Amino acid sequence: MxxxxxxxxxxxxxxxxxxxxxxxxxxxxxxxxxxxxxxxxxxxxxxxxxxxxxxxxxxxxxxxxxxxxxxxxxxxxxxxxxxxxxxxxxxxxxxxxxxxxxxxxxxxxxxxxxxxxxxxxxxxxMETGMSGLGQSPAMRQIQTMLKRLASSTASVLITGESGVGKERVARALHDLTGQNKPFIAVNCGSLTESLLEAELFGYEKGAFTGAARTKKGVFEQADGGTLFLDEIGDTPPAMQVRLLRALQERSIVRVGGETLIPVNIRLVCATHQILQERVVSGVFREDLYYRINVVELRIPPLRERPEDILPLAHTLLAEIAATSDKSPPGFTAAAKHAIKAYPWPGNIRELKNSLERASLMCDGPLISHDILFERPAPVLFSQQDLAGSLRDYLGECERDFIVRALVACQWQIQLCADSLGISRKNLWEKMRRFGIDKENTIHLV
Known part of the structure; x- marks a missing residue:
């Protein structure tokens, strides 16, 4: 590829x-x-x-x-x-x-x-930096904070539900530094204590059975760049002590080694846990909490920023298409409405998984509701969604149909009006109401 x-x-x-x-x-x-x-x-x-x-x-x-x-x-x-x-x-x-x-x-x-x-x-x-984070007020505020943090070395704690895109935000912060330095990520909750220690700090040859060679840990690999520790809240207590010492001294010792190795990193941590509660319960060290939480960025779930969902879907489709032989598809009007109405409890992770499956199943240029969700449409609506939603949905359908008719008629207004069975004046009024013009809408077909 x-x-x-x-x-x-x-x-x-x-x-x-x-x-x-x-x-x-x-x-x-x-x-x-x-x-x-x-x-x-x-x-x-x-x-x-x-x-x-x-x-x-x-x-x-x-x-x-x-x-x-x-x-x-x-x-x-x-x-x-x-x-x-x-x-x-x-x-x-x-x-x-x-x-x-x-x-x-x-x-x-x-x-x-x-x-x-x-x-x-x-x-x-050209999805890099902050272009794929979203345009909702909450995400614009996040972007403003990232710009301020770009010139600082302060540790950042990113919080939010699983799947909200915490690593995307961490990578955006790293990209804003403008340096060709490494970005190294590790999930602290996916490894046992012994494996996590070796992953973080590396090990010397012969340090344990199977250590056939010296290996650098992620602290050394990220030297000069960004170290992203995901699910920091799941770090075992003994590892919290070693992690705190490494952050305080800005140096590490490999497993089985004795030499202090200096490291220069930007630390970004993330968790779906409420760390304050884990500190109170004694599960997470208070001193480590304050060390990693110089600045906290909370990423809201998708249900709190519905205006970001459809743009994110298009961005994710472009990313998915970049790994396949297909051009990124679009969405039918019904699929667009469903994407915005569904609460996405799994957030961006669930959205991406659904789009990957839909991209594989879609044979044409548009992803339909049935392909995207594989279940009947009524489950997507709650009582609060129903107010005015039919009018909005029908408006989207009408707009899409008019644009396609205009393209088929090569934007000849009279010909298109005749094919739609309406007057030229009526067509112009609908184009004005829906914001349809040749220069800005033809690529939406």
């Missing part, structure tokens, strides 16, 4: 157009490679990884649709494609959309509109 990339592949034979696009991409901060022929682009796409392809349909050696179909035939995992087309080639562009291309733009086009489309498409592909 090719490693993920943030680069854009530009395929354009016209020198003036290519220079214009290349210059603008550079000004917008998009790293890119520019290919003048389909053959050059084919060779690059077979060996390199790109976040997005912007391609003219008319090329000097082969057409853009032939290039796209060739890659499909070879079973290549394709990045999203935006095609540049003339008015006489719209049919080809629409056919490419049906085959999996993401979008097209018609000459002459507004460069700003193209840049906006590119940003909408590659934002989940």
């Amino acid at each position: 090719k490693p993920p990339s943030n680069r854009i592949c530009l395929i354009e034979d016209d020198e003036l157009m290519g220079e214009s696009l290349s210059d603008r991409f550079g000004l917008e901060g998009f790293e890119h490679d520019w290919y003048r022929t389909g053959a050059e682009a084919l060779a690059a796409l077979r060996s390199l990884s790109y976040a997005l392809v912007v391609s003219d349909i008319r090329l000097p050696d082969i057409t853009g649709d032939v290039l796209f179909e060739q890659l499909l035939t070879e079973g290549q995992r394709l990045p999203p494609f935006i095609f540049i087309t003339g008015h006489g080639e719209i049919d080809s562009a629409v056919n490419l959309l049906k085959k999996g291309a993401r979008d097209y733009i018609t000459k002459p086009f507004d460069l700003d509109a193209l840049i906006d489309k590119m940003g909408d498409i590659i934002s989940p592909v």
Whole structure:
């Protein structure tokens, strides 16, 4: 599997157009490679990884649709494609959309509109740092705190229910440091006491039966970077003592060793436990609690931030697609409503598992409710969900249907109105009410 990339592949034979696009991409901060022929682009796409392809349909050696179909035939995992087309080639562009291309733009086009489309498409592909944490007020506050903490070495404790994305937040903090340093994670609750000690501090050759060589622990592996200790609340009491000493002295001793080894780490811990209660009950050391809890970040469960659920679902689908040969699918209107209505007791972990299964079962471009949940829709509704939900659901269905009709009619308003059995004025009113316009909605189909 090719490693993920943030680069854009530009395929354009016209020198003036290519220079214009290349210059603008550079000004917008998009790293890119520019290919003048389909053959050059084919060779690059077979060996390199790109976040997005912007391609003219008319090329000097082969057409853009032939290039796209060739890659499909070879079973290549394709990045999203935006095609540049003339008015006489719209049919080809629409056919490419049906085959999996993401979008097209018609000459002459507004460069700003193209840049906006590119940003909408590659934002989940370029998932690094804080872009995948969410946009709810609670998560925006978390992001603000992460920016403040990026220049500090203070220990951070991340709390929240299982599956809320505590490691995602820890990685976001690590990425904000801007350093090419290691991020090492270990789950303290998944190992026995002896295994955890060896995992944390390493061991010398011959320290115990089976220790055939010297091994560095995660403290040493993370030196200069971030050490993430997940489920710190499950650490055995004896290990809490050794952990506290290592944090106080900023040095460790390997199992079976005697030499103090200095370590320089940023410590981030996480737990689903309420550590204050474990301190009161004597299960967790109070001095260790204050050592790891200089700053606490509580990650709310998905049911407390429903506005984050659908964007997270799209981000997770992009991550899942990056490990397979499929382009990320979308959702039917019913699936969108169900995703937002369901409380997700397992939080992001449950959401990701459901999406992985749905991606495997989905044969088309859209994931349906039945594929996603494998159970009848009524269980997704509570009494508080029912107020106004039918109107909202029908509105989403109507909007999706109108957009698809507009694309099928190549955005010819009168033709589309006739096919829908409504007047041109009525269609314009619905487009205005639903916020439908050609530049911003065609990629949603």
